[in-house]
Amino acid sequence: MLGFATFAIGTDEFVLAGVLPEMGRDLGVSVTTAGQVVTVFALTCAVLAPVLATATARRARRAVLLLAVAVHLLGNVATALAPTFATVLAAQMVAAAGAGLFVPTAAVTAAALVAPERRGRAIAAVTTGFTAATALGAPIGTALGGWLGWRSTMWFVAALSVLGLIGVRLLVPARVAAPAPEGLRARLAPLRDRRVLAVLATTLVGFTAIYLPYTYIAVVFEPATGGSGDRLAVLMFTLGVVGTLGNIAAGRLADRFGGRAVVALALLWMTGALLLFPLTTGAYTSALLMIVVYGVAAFAITSPQQHRLITLDPASASVLVSLNAAILYLAIAMSGAVGALGIGWAGARALPLIAAGLAVAALLLSEWGHRMSRSPAA
Structure with a gap:
């Protein structure tokens, strides 16, 4: 159920990418301006996640989870009713506050609900909700937006939040023994370790790409889809399914060969796919094929990056995963801002090429992180 609630929250964030044109037309703003709703949501999550988690550290975990989902629900209802783009931004900041509080709390709670030897898998089950959101939630919401308008998409997300609220209330125990650092300084303490910083820097640049x-x-993909919400939903669904399978396979490969090797392979694969992107966006068949090739590697660094962090300090697994989640949100925020600049500077066709350059930079950071992991913690 914690994974499902994460799925609901992830759907809110990822589905926005599929309804930007409809939202822009309805609210009278350009698609690049509309894209900043993704930036605002993700940046709010990244900033507030550690602060809110610290502020609620002494409260019962289920109470915090219910509060987080309720705030997220309120923000999405307000978004569905918003009359202006400025109101949409404000409402999504409220939704993002709930999301930023829920994810690290859910990771800590999941780790506390199972035996120590199963904590890594429990945390992965929660964070896999994000990948599932790209496979199911975002395509369904995008199709709804194409049929009934973008506001119907937000009501769909609100409905998912209601289900998550009910599920957490019924299935998560009222009292969970989940000790957490009491202060913000203690929660951010792992950032003093250069090895952790190197892995998190790889996450930041890699997921921005x-x-x-x-x-x-x-x-x-507008040349390929012709602006069709249904065709776009199929592309997003394909990307989500292939990405989910790639993430699962990457986790198993990381257990066998180590996280560094899997991340390096995924980033090299993704760089090649991104360089070929501009050649495939003109026709729907080639676009669908490219989504498959790109999707294999796109989310394959998720599990290996978590694997690398947990390996560095198993005792701080939940804290490290929550920091990784905050960095992931920051990467999503950067993608919205960098993408808007890239479209204004060179057009949409240039975005994959910019992303390819970032993927190469992420590969270099990953190798630097590997060298850091051989040395003692700073």
């Missing part, structure tokens, strides 16, 4: 074309997927 991943989400750069995804955030503006409606614009990048």
